[in-house]
Amino acid sequence: MTEVHGQLWTIKQLFTYPNEYIYWTVHIALYPYITGLVAGAFVLSSLYHLFGKKELRPVSRFALVFSFALLLVAPMPLLFFHLLHPERAFNVFFTPHYYSAIAAFGLVFSVYGLIVASEIWFAYRPHFIAQSQSRKGIMGLIFKVLTLGSYDLDERTAHIDEKAVKFLAAIGIPSACFLHGYVGFIFGSVKTVAMWKSPLMPVIFLMSAIISGVALCIWTYILGMKFFRREICTDTVRSMGRVLAWFIILALTLEMLDFVFHGYTAEESWSILSKIIFGKFKFKIFVLQWGLGMLLPIILLFIPKLSTIRAFVASTCVLIGVWMMRWDVVIGGQSMSKSLAGFMKYKMPIWPHTFEEFREGLFSVILLLILPFIFLCIFNKFTPVFTEKKCNFDTEEAH
Amino acid sequence: MNRRDLLKAGLVAVAGMVIPLNALEVFDDEAKAAVKAAIEMVPKKRRWAFVVDTRKCVGCGMCVKACKMENEVPFDADVSRTWVERYVVLKDGDVLIDSPKEARYGYTKNDPMGREIKEDEIAKGFFVPKLCNQCEKPSCVQVCPVGATYKTEDGVVLVDRTWCIGCGYCIMNCPYQARFFHPVYNTAEKCTFCYHRITKGMKPACVQACAFGVRKIGMLNDPNSEVFQIVMNERVMVLKPETGNEPNVFYIGLDKIVR
Numbered sequence: 146m147t148e149v150h151g152q153l154w155t156i157k158q159l160f161t162y163p164n165e166y167i168y169w170t171v172h173i174a175l176y177p178y179i180t181g182l183v184a185g186a187f188v189l190s191s192l193y194h195l196f197g198k199k200e201l202r203p204v205s206r207f208a209l210v211f212s213f214a215l216l217l218v219a220p221m222p223l224l225f226f227h228l229l230h231p232e233r234a235f236n237v238f239f240t241p242h243y244y245s246a247i248a249a250f251g252l253v254f255s256v257y258g259l260i261v262a263s264e265i266w267f268a269y270r271p272h273f274i275a276q277s278q279s280r281k282g283i284m285g286l287i288f289k290v291l292t293l294g295s296y297d298l299d300e301r302t303a304h305i306d307e308k309a310v311k312f313l314a315a316i317g318i319p320s321a322c323f324l325h326g327y328v329g330f331i332f333g334s335v336k337t338v339a340m341w342k343s344p345l346m347p348v349i350f351l352m353s354a355i356i357s358g359v360a361l362c363i364w365t366y367i368l369g370m371k372f373f374r375r376e377i378c379t380d381t382v383r384s385m386g387r388v389l390a391w392f393i394i395l396a397l398t399l400e401m402l403d404f405v406f407h408g409y410t411a412e413e414s415w416s417i418l419s420k421i422i423f424g425k426f427k428f429k430i431f432v433l434q435w436g437l438g439m440l441l442p443i444i445l446l447f448i449p450k451l452s453t454i455r456a457f458v459a460s461t462c463v464l465i466g467v468w469m470m471r472w473d474v475v476i477g478g479q480s481m482s483k484s485l486a487g488f489m490k491y492k493m494p495i496w497p498h499t500f501e502e503f504r505e506g507l508f509s510v511i512l513l514l515i516l517p518f519i520f521l522c523i524f525n526k527f528t529p530v531f532t533e534k535k536c537n538f539d540t541e542e543a544h
Numbered sequence: 545m546n547r548r549d550l551l552k553a554g555l556v557a558v559a560g561m562v563i564p565l566n567a568l569e570v571f572d573d574e575a576k577a578a579v580k581a582a583i584e585m586v587p588k589k590r591r592w593a594f595v596v597d598t599r600k601c602v603g604c605g606m607c608v609k610a611c612k613m614e615n616e617v618p619f620d621a622d623v624s625r626t627w628v629e630r631y632v633v634l635k636d637g638d639v640l641i642d643s644p645k646e647a648r649y650g651y652t653k654n655d656p657m658g659r660e661i662k663e664d665e666i667a668k669g670f671f672v673p674k675l676c677n678q679c680e681k682p683s684c685v686q687v688c689p690v691g692a693t694y695k696t697e698d699g700v701v702l703v704d705r706t707w708c709i710g711c712g713y714c715i716m717n718c719p720y721q722a723r724f725f726h727p728v729y730n731t732a733e734k735c736t737f738c739y740h741r742i743t744k745g746m747k748p749a750c751v752q753a754c755a756f757g758v759r760k761i762g763m764l765n766d767p768n769s770e771v772f773q774i775v776m777n778e779r780v781m782v783l784k785p786e787t788g789n790e791p792n793v794f795y796i797g798l799d800k801i802v803r
Contacts (some may be wrong), residue, residue: 147621150725160641160657162674162721163627168712229710229730235691238710242691247713250689292569336683337719413786483721484803486641 150229154494154505159487165492167479170505172222174475175513177350178357178468179219179327184325185358186212187261187317192388194264195315200380206268207369207530208362213261214520220254222513226504246331253327265315266293267306268530274298284526291527301339325354332474339414340421340478343404348446352396353467359389360442360463365521367457369531378536382456389463390446397439400470417481417488425488426477429469438466590698591792592678593738593764593771597778599797601671601758603628605650610753612648614738616728623724624648625735626675626750632656633667639801647671672802673758675750676682676701676722676735677783677791684714684723684734693732699792700739700763705731719787737761764792 151166186208192198193205224234241248266273274296277288321356326347332338333346343349363385370377407415421429442459445451476491497503521530545553627646633639640656651671654661666782682701685693692707693714708731715723715732718780726733737746742761746752751759756798762771771794774780780794 147727148617149621149623149727150730152622160629160643163643163646163713164623164724165721166724168715168725227711229712229725230708232710233707236690236692236707240691240707242688243685245689245713247687247711248689334687335716337717358793479716483719484641486639486803 152266153501154492156486156490156492157489159482160484161482161487161489162484165482165484165489167476167489169475169479170227170491171472171476171493171510172227172505172513173221173473174468175510176219176227176265177224177325177332177354177475178471179513179517180216181325181354181357181467181471183212183215183219183257183358184321184351184354184363185360186215186362187321187355187358188355189359189362189385189388191314191318194310195318198384200378200384203378203381203531203533203536204362204385206465206528206532207366209261209265209268210524210528210530211362211365211517211521212358213265214256214524215517216254216258216261217520220250221516226509226513246327249327251260253320253324257317257324258315259319260313264310264317264405265528267309267313270295270306271298272528285385307318319381322351326351328354332478337483338478339407339418339481340413341474343403343406345399345406349399349403349528352392352399353470356389356392356396359385359392359469360460360467363389363456364519365459366452366462373531375531375534376516376536377453378480378533379453380536382453383451386412386446386451386456386459389460390443392511393443393446393463397435397443400435414481414485417485421477421481421488425480425490426473429477430473434466434469434473437462438469440461442466588618589765591764592699592742593775594675594678594737594793595760595762595771595796596673596793597758597760597772597796598670598672600756601628601673602756603630603647603651603671604755605647605754606755607673607759608646608648610749611735614741615736615750617733618727619648622646623727623733625722625733626673629672629802630656630669631672631799632661632669633660633801635667636663636665640705643802668799670797670799671800672795673750674720674722674783674791675749676737676738677720677789677793678791680792681788683717683719683787683789684732687717689713696739700737700742701734702736702739703732703734705729708732719784719789720791725741752771761796 149166150228151168154170155166157165189201190205190208190212219540225231228234237248238464241251243249270292273288273291277285277292280288329347329350332341333343334349335341363382367377369384407418442462445455445459449457469484480489480491482488494506497508503509524530566631579727585743606630608624608626608628611617612624615625617623617625622645624646627643629641629643629653629777631639631641631648640659640661642657654663678700680699682695685695685701690707690709692704692709693701694704695701710725710730710732712725712732715725723732723734725731741748748761760770762769764772764775766772774796775794778796780796781798782794783798
């Protein structure tokens with residue numbers, strides 16, 4: 146039998162249209178997940194650069210560089226793993242069709258990438274100059290290239306650098322919000338999928354993006370400090386914890402509001418959508434996404450005197466919860482047939498026997514999730530992320 | 545300047561801003577075209593349209609077979625540009641719907657959803673052939689990021705196989721699930737009303753293959769076409785009108801349970 150795209154992992158129940166399969170699979174869940182982490186990490190770094198939250202200084206540079214590492218991976222699930230013609234991915238630059246919600250992705254993404262890259266350059270300029278003068282060989286050459294020929298280092302240029310970083314952080318926040326709100330719009334504007342069609346979608350995606358990004362920064366910061374055997378700054382962790390907790394409340398409120406609205410207006414599709422929410426996905430939504438991913442972290446984070454271990458557990462839960470949210474939206478949304486008379490079950494390929502099974506399966510997901518950390522390690526050679534030796538936030542010493 | 549002068553000047557300024565904006569509207573192309581159309585009764589756009597008379601369908605599946613062969617969609621692949629759905633409503637209120645193998649082999653047994661049903665249990669039963677609705681406002685065209693899918697001047701939605709990137713956004717956005725990935729080309733695939741045939745004066749493969757006159761094609765803007773006559777004079781319905789896609793496939797005898 147000729148295999149049809151989607152047949153491998155779709156199990157149909159009751160009546161679904163013959164051409165109906167789960168066409169948007171795990172990579173479409175992974176794509177907003179990683180994009181969300183990008184936006185969240187950037188917002189966290191901006192809290193220090195823009196709003197001067199001093200206790201966040203130890204993580205501000207790390208969050209910025211990590212955001213860039215994640216940014217490089219963000220389009221990969223979409224472009225290289227999801228598209229059936231990845232070799233034509235750049236067609237979207239040649240003939241962008243701007244009525245499409247994903248046509249501007251390249252543009253939005255590139256602009257945001259440029260902002261982050263420039264901010265990193267301004268933040269690390271003194272470091273690049275110092276390294277290019279003291280190091281020899283290939284590394285010296287790379288640092289020379291990274292300076293972009295600018296070797297001025299006096300009070301005036303330092304002031305300009307600082308201003309540029311502030312300015313880029315300021316325009317970066319709306320761009321980060323736009324980048325991720327836009328991802329939400331891609332889903333929210335699909336009028337044929339009842340679970341997605343909601344004007345709240347962009348805001349919901351944005352909030353969950355921020356919480357996942359902050360949670361990942363807490364998580365990686367604690368692990369990184371343990372790895373390098375450095376002191377973990379309690380105040381820093383507590384400050385990140387507070388940001389995380391308040392945004393979780395916002396995210397949870399919006400997500401609940403969305404469901405309440407679907408249920409209260411009870412349009413035609415509700416009869417089957419409710420069977421997805423309260424039936425097939427009830428454990429995933431209520432226990433994993435909301436219980437483990439939001440309520441538990443809120444409790445853990447709001448109990449006074451937040452300890453490192455508590456913050457670590459809470460951020461791990463948030464990361465799992467947001468992943469479940471992406472899964473429930475992408476897979477859950479497609480689990481109900483457009484015929485409103487049947488369901489589809491998604492069975493992700495695990496052990497790859499063919500290239501298709503690898504591309505659409507668990508191992509490509511693991512690969513994509515490890516990749517940002519590999520990038521972070523490489524970037525760390527050029528833009529060291531954990532430079533603070535002590536947790537003293539009052540001094541204005543250079544990093 | 546006293547208060548009276550200020551108010552006067554303000555009024556003049558507001559009026560000055562509003563009038564030129566309104567005046568410009570007279571020269572707007574669309575406004576001009578609307579006036580022209582109203583005076584001259586300019587004929588509407590050329591539109592291919594389709595009529596499906598569900599009352600006549602017997603579920604033989606010949607249309608599906610013909611379509612698959614004509615359009616080179618692998619016969620054994622579980623996707624199709626057109627398909628036939630079977631609806632059986634039982635006296636106890638149960639509704640059974642299926643379309644096994646898109647009905648490419650036809651319905652030969654009384655076994656909706658694999659259930660053996662006695663004839664006296666059935667309240668009503670009928671078949672509904674489906675195909676691309678060649679919507680007036682196709683949401684699939686709207687969302688294609690690279691413009692690989694487009695609407696021709698005579699209203700048929702086509703896909704450029706050499707440019708489609710295979711993202712599936714159009715497939716997600718089709719309310720009728722008329723789209724799928726072609727198993728060989730790995731690009732979005734759909735019914736084209738057999739555009740390669742109709743533009744040469746022939747009928748689509750499914751229309752040609754239907755022995756019961758269920759499927760009819762014609763020009764919606766041609767008062768002499770059978771399609772025009774049916775759409776104008778009979779009570780027809782379209783599928784999922786709430787999506788706002790404005791389909792160009794019109795159904796006779798559609799039941800409320802059909803989606």
